[in-house]
Amino acid sequence: KGPDPDLVAIAERLATVKHKILVLSGKGGVGKSTFSAQISYALAAMDFQVGLLDIDICGPSIPKMLGLEGQDIHQSNLGWSPVYVESNLGVMSIGFMLPDPDDAVIWRGPRKNGLIKQFLKDVYWGELDFLVVDAPPGTSDEHISIVQFLQATGIDGAIIVTTPQQVSLIDVRKEVSFCKKVGVPILGVVENMSGLCQPLTDFRFMKMSETGEHTDVTEAFIEFLKTKAPERLDLIAFTEIFDSSGGGAAKMCREMNVPFLGKVPMDPQLCKASEEGRSCFTDQKCGVSAPALRSIIEKL
Ligand code: ADP
Numbered sequence: 306k307g308p309d310p311d312l313v314a315i316a317e318r319l320a321t322v323k324h325k326i327l328v329l330s331g332k333g334g335v336g337k338s339t340f341s342a343q344i345s346y347a348l349a350a351m352d353f354q355v356g357l358l359d360i361d362i363c364g365p366s367i368p369k370m371l372g373l374e375g376q377d378i379h380q381s382n383l384g385w386s387p388v389y390v391e392s393n394l395g396v397m398s399i400g401f402m403l404p405d406p407d408d409a410v411i412w413r414g415p416r417k418n419g420l421i422k423q424f425l426k427d428v429y430w431g432e433l434d435f436l437v438v439d440a441p442p443g444t445s446d447e448h449i450s451i452v453q454f455l456q457a458t459g460i461d462g463a464i465i466v467t468t469p470q471q472v473s474l475i476d477v478r479k480e481v482s483f484c485k486k487v488g489v490p491i492l493g494v495v496e497n498m499s500g501l502c503q504p505l506t507d508f509r510f511m512k513m514s515e516t517g518e519h520t521d522v523t524e525a526f527i528e529f530l531k532t533k534a535p536e537r538l539d540l541i542a543f544t545e546i547f548d549s550s551g552g553g554a555a556k557m558c559r560e561m562n563v564p565f566l567g568k569v570p571m572d573p574q575l576c577k578a579s580e581e582g583r584s585c586f587t588d589q590k591c592g593v594s595a596p597a598l599r600s601i602i603e604k605l
Pocket of ligand 1: 337366569574575577579580
């Protein structure tokens with residue numbers, strides 16, 4: 306039996322891609338797509354040629370996070386063309402193929418795998434420094450397929466995104482063991498939403514009565530600070546949202562002997578940038594998340 310023609314076609318198609326990175330998470334909603342979108346922006350800003358492939362078939366959020374909602378894919382004689390945010394940042398997602406963004410994609414494994422294969426075989430990326438693949442959460446059919454397909458051409462490794470609490474980390478352990486079993490190197494684990502972090506002046510301050518009613522006293526409080534301690538106005542407030550008393554992702558990484566890449570705080574401005582399809586790096590307002598993401602990218 307000769308080599309699988311699909312794998313040969315994928316290897317040929319991706320021969321012009323230098324590095325392939327898979328972004329994984331154990332659970333949904335931990336910030337995997339946000340991370341994939343923002344590292345793609347960051348790499349493109351560093352003048353690399355970047356492709357972002359969204360294979361989260363049931364919940365493709367990448368088009369929105371890159372400001373590309375409602376865009377269509379075009380076909381040329383070279384294959385499917387990605388949608389370009391900038392000349393060096395191309396995006397491909399099933400989100401571009403759905404006639405109505407509210408439509409549910411109810412597909413079984415084989416059909417999903419077929420589409421992933423087609424994405425890898427038929428998308429014409431041209432020369433790329435990085436292909437970032439945003440995978441669905443968990444370790445399902447699609448993961449086995451993407452790994453098998455990418456291994457045909459060499460895969461640099463996976464980045465796993467998690468939140469700090471045990472319920473999330475339990476699933477990350479499965480993700481780590483999946484990577485070890487299928488032979489995908491783990492580039493590292495990112496702990497996202499490690500506490501809420503924002504300038505003090507962005508908070509609303511409330512006074513709660515005995516009956517549980519809230520009165521907004523923000524203006525009075527800020528005025529008080531301005532007169533009594535103006536040097537405190539530029540403080541950044543930080544609070545843990547998710548319990549990290551178990552040591553968070555850093556401890557899990559030590560135990561499982563995988564690299565820990567760093568923490569990204571919960572930053573309302575990062576959420577806003579994602580909603581509006583913007584890079585957090587060109588936006589001064591993402592002052593607490595952008596430096597954290599940048600230092601993670603530097604470690605890769
Ligand atoms: P996943 O891909 O893991 O399902 P998403 O990337 O879609 O998760 O993120 C879920 C939501 O959380 C999105 O609305 C996103 O904007 C928001 N989010 C992710 N990371 C952060 C963060 N560090 N600070 C604030 N909001 C975040």
